[in-house]
Amino acid sequence: MPELPEVEVVRRGLAEHVVGRRIEQAEFFGARVARRHLPGPVDLADRLQGNLVQEARRRGKYLWLVLAAPDGHRQSLLIHLGMSGQLLVEAASAPRETHLHATFDFADDGPQLRFVDQRTFGGMALSELLPAGIPSGISHIAADPLEPAFDQGAVIGRLKLRHTAVKRSLLDQQLISGIGNIYADEALWRAEVHGEREAAALSRPALARLIGHAGDVMLEALREGGTSFDSLYVNVNGASGYFDRSLNAYGREGRPCGRCGTPIRREAFMNRSSYFCPRCQPRPRGVAIVHP
Numbered sequence: 001m002p003e004l005p006e007v008e009v010v011r012r013g014l015a016e017h018v019v020g021r022r023i024e025q026a027e028f029f030g031a032r033v034a035r036r037h038l039p040g041p042v043d044l045a046d047r048l049q050g051n052l053v054q055e056a057r058r059r060g061k062y063l064w065l066v067l068a069a070p071d072g073h074r075q076s077l078l079i080h081l082g083m084s085g086q087l088l089v090e091a092a093s094a095p096r097e098t099h100l101h102a103t104f105d106f107a108d109d110g111p112q113l114r115f116v117d118q119r120t121f122g123g124m125a126l127s128e129l130l131p132a133g134i135p136s137g138i139s140h141i142a143a144d145p146l147e148p149a150f151d152q153g154a155v156i157g158r159l160k161l162r163h164t165a166v167k168r169s170l171l172d173q174q175l176i177s178g179i180g181n182i183y184a185d186e187a188l189w190r191a192e193v194h195g196e197r198e199a200a201a202l203s204r205p206a207l208a209r210l211i212g213h214a215g216d217v218m219l220e221a222l223r224e225g226g227t228s229f230d231s232l233y234v235n236v237n238g239a240s241g242y243f244d245r246s247l248n249a250y251g252r253e254g255r256p257c258g259r260c261g262t263p264i265r266r267e268a269f270m271n272r273s274s275y276f277c278p279r280c281q282p283r284p285r286g287v288a289i290v291h292p
Contacts, residue, residue, distance in 0.1 A: 002081050004144055004178030005218050006226035006241065007061050010087055013236030014056035014065065017089045018113055021106040022052045023067075028124075033101040033115060036078075036125035036137070047126060048077065048104075057133070060144045060177025063087075064127070064135050075128055076135040082121030088114045089236045144178035145215035156207045159199045166202060167195030167274065170214065179214055182227055182250045185275045187214035189249035194281040195274050220246065249275040 002010070026048040028034050028041035037044045048067070054074070055066035064076040079087070088097075092105060092112040102115035102124065115124070127135035132149075143149040155176055162169050169175060170184045179187070188195050190213040193206065202210070221227055226241030235241070244251070248258050253266040257277040266273050 001083050001180055002061065002085075002226070003180035003183055003218070004058075004060060004146065005183075005221035005243070007058055007063055007081065007178075008146075008222055009226045009235045009241065010081070011056050011058040011063055013089065014063070014087065014113075017111065017236060018065070018104075018106075019053050019056055021108055021110065022050065023048050023104055024107045025049060025105045026102065028102045030101060032120050033117065033123050034125065036123045044124070044126060059134060059138060059147065060141055060173055061180070062135075062138050062141060062177075064138075066129070066133075075126055077124055078127040078135045078137050079115075079124050080122055082117060082119065082123070084119040085115065085117040085122030087236055088116060088238060090114055140174055142174050142177045145176065145211060146178070146218065152208065152211055155211065156204055159202070159207050160204065162199040164199060165196045166193065166199040166210070167269065169199045170210075171270075176211070176214075178218065181269075181272050181274075182247070183214060183218050183221070185250040186217045186248060187211075188281060189276060190217065192280045194276060194283050195269065197284050249277065251275065 026045040028045055031041055034041035034044045050070045051067040053065050054068050057064055057066060061080065063079040066074065066076055068074050089111045097114065097116045099116050099118045100114055101117050104113040115122070125137060127137035130136055130139060143151070158175060159169055167184050167188060170179050170187070171181070184195070187210055191206070191210040193202065193210060221241070221243040224241055224243040224246065225235060225239065227243040227247070249264055252264040252275060254263050256262065257264055257280060260277065260279050262277050262279040264275055265278050266275050
C-alpha cells in the first residue's frame with residue numbers, strides 16, 4: 001500500500017497538473033470506485049461537473065482535491081489509493097488501461113486525469129471541509145509527522161499509555177498517520193528497537209528518537225520519489241520511485257545488516273511481515289517467534 005511519501009509524490013503531481021483547472025466531465029466505471037459516496041457514481045459525476053480544483057492536499061495516506069462549485073460552495077474530493085490505486089495524467093486519446101475506474105476531463109482541453117486500480121481497494125467520495133480544512137470523512141485520522149499540526153509530545157504521551165507492541169502503535173492511523181509497514185520497519189531499525197517492544201515500556205527519549213526516525217526516513221523516501229517494488233505504485237507521469245535501493249530492513253531478509261552484518265530476519269506480523277536485525281533489535285523476553 002502506498003504510504004506517506006508515495007501519496008505525497010502523487011499530491012505534488014496533482015498540484016502541478018490538475019490544480020487551477022475546471023472539471024468539465026467526470027466518469028466512473030463501476031460502482032466500487034465510488035462506494036464511499038453513498039448516492040453512487042452517477043451522482044458523484046454530476047456533482048463534480050463544473051467544479052474548479054483549487055488545491056491538492058494530503059494527510060497521512062489520504063489525498064483530497066479542494067473544489068469550488070459554480071455557486072461558490074467549497075468541498076473536497078477525498079481519495080484513497082488503497083493497495084494499487086494510481087492517478088495518472090494522460091492525453092484523453094491515450095489507450096485506456098485495463099483497470100481504469102474513473103476519468104476527469106477539464107474545460108481547458110488539456111490532459112485527462114485517470115484513476116487506475118488493479119486491486120480495487122481505492123476509492124473516491126465527496127466530503128465536506130471542516131474549519132481546519134480537513135475533510136469530514138477523515139476527521140478521525142491523526143496528523144502525520146510531516147504536518148505542522150503534528151504534536152510529538154502528545155503522541156509520546158499516548159504511546160506511554162499503550163501496553164501493546166510499539167510497531168502496532170506506529171501503524172495506528174488514529175495515533176500517527178502516514179506510517180505503514182515499510183517505514184515502520186525502517187524507523188525501528190534506525191532506532192534499534194524491536195517492533196514487539198511494548199510502547200509503554202520505552203522511555204520518552206527513545207520514543208522521540210523513534211518518531212524522529214520515522215519522519216526522517218519518510219523525508220528521504222520522498223526525495224527519491226517513494227518506494228516502488230512493482231508497477232502498482234507510480235507517480236502521475238507513470239514513473240517509479242527509487243527508495244527501495246536505500247532500505248535497510250524492509251524486504252532484505254537474509255541480507256547483512258548494514259550496521260552489524262547479521263542477516264536480516266523476517267517474521268509474520270498482522271497478516272504481513274516484519275523485517276529486523278536480531279542483533280541490533282533484540283527481541284523482548286517472553287515474546288514468541290512468529291514464523292511467516
